[in-house]
Amino acid sequence: GEGWQVTPPTFRFDIAIEADLIEEVARLHGYHRLPSILPKVPLEMLPVPEGRVMPDRIRACLNDRGYAEAITYSFIDPAWQSALDPGHPPLALQNPLSREMAVMRTSLLPGLLQAVLHNQRRQQPRLRLFETGAVFLEGEETRIGGVAAGSAYPEQWGMEKRAVDFFDVKGDVEALLALTRNAGAFRFVPGAHPALHPGKRAAIERDGEQVGWMGALHPELAEKFGLQGEIYAFELALEALERARLPHFRPFSRYPAIRRDIALLVDEGIPVASVVEAVREAAGELLSEVVLFDVYAGKGIPPGKKSLALGLILQHISRTLTDQEVDEVVAKAMTQLKDRFGAVLRGGDGSD
DSSP states (O other): OOSOOOOOOTTOTTOOSHHHHHHHHHHHHOGGGSOOOOOOOOOOOOOOOTTBOOHHHHHHHHHHTTOEEOOOOSEEOHHHHHHHOTTSOOOBOSSOSSGGGOEEOSSSHHHHHHHHHHHHTTTOOOEEEEEEEEEESSSEEEEEEEEEESBSSOOOTTSOOOBOOHHHHHHHHHHHHHTTTOGGGEEEEOOOOTTEEEEEEEEEEETTEEEEEEEEEOHHHHHHHTOOSOEEEEEEEHHHHHBOOOOOOOOOOSSOOEEEEEEEEEETTSOHHHHHHHHHHHHGGGEEEEEEEEEEOSTTSOTTEEEEEEEEEEOOSSSOOOHHHHHHHHHHHHHHHHHHHOOEETTTTSOO
């Protein structure tokens, strides 16, 4: 008949198919006797579109800011999942490795917090960790998340020790947003998240669509899982960070900029970002930058109010601005703020 009929010995249970038999013949004959030919693989330089931020650049940004990359399991403890993201029922594994790894994650937060707990139990209180990975909701989505705990800076003699806070981590997130060359498209707005402290959290939007969140872990959850100190976290859709605006040349002005500082009283619940946005709308193209350099609420400020100090930097591309032009721009900005938020200049309501 055609071909061979081969019956492997009973102790060779690893020979089950034709490929196993061929491998065995090659082994006995000697692999060194087989001719070798390098495969012909075409080499092509793939273009890197300018309108995309590469994932390696995003990782490098966090590395530069002191974060170490973590790789955690995609399947996690149902207890952590239900506590940290109760609004998204997870996919349960039919054949889990253990009870503590029985569901697919819907957020990167559980794995990162478990990494924080692992390090804290080994006397490593200061942590900056991030992870890029898939989460599993109705479909699979790639996200980047991070956590920060412990002191704001490494211990040293020349700086007073303080704990990491909301604005430290917000600065790290803003550094990621700046990679898109379109940071103005992103906004930090009030948002709800069951795992975060109600007074220290924010949703992150791009062009009005929520793409992430950040904030402090809820103290009750930190106590429940044995985590020490205040822990801040963030999570963003990676796709929102990869979409970048194409660079455009903008000539520098040869003429001096003029700065005007204003101190406002607004309701305590008004977001600073909304105030800055209103100033930009009113001031138009002459406004090159808005700087928030002071926020104060307390003695001398009416209850329910806060003081915001803003620096408005104005500059024209082809000539020097006059004081009258600058005063008109500032007046427009104040009118906009008064109409939209009921803002008044400090001292204008008799508070100072």
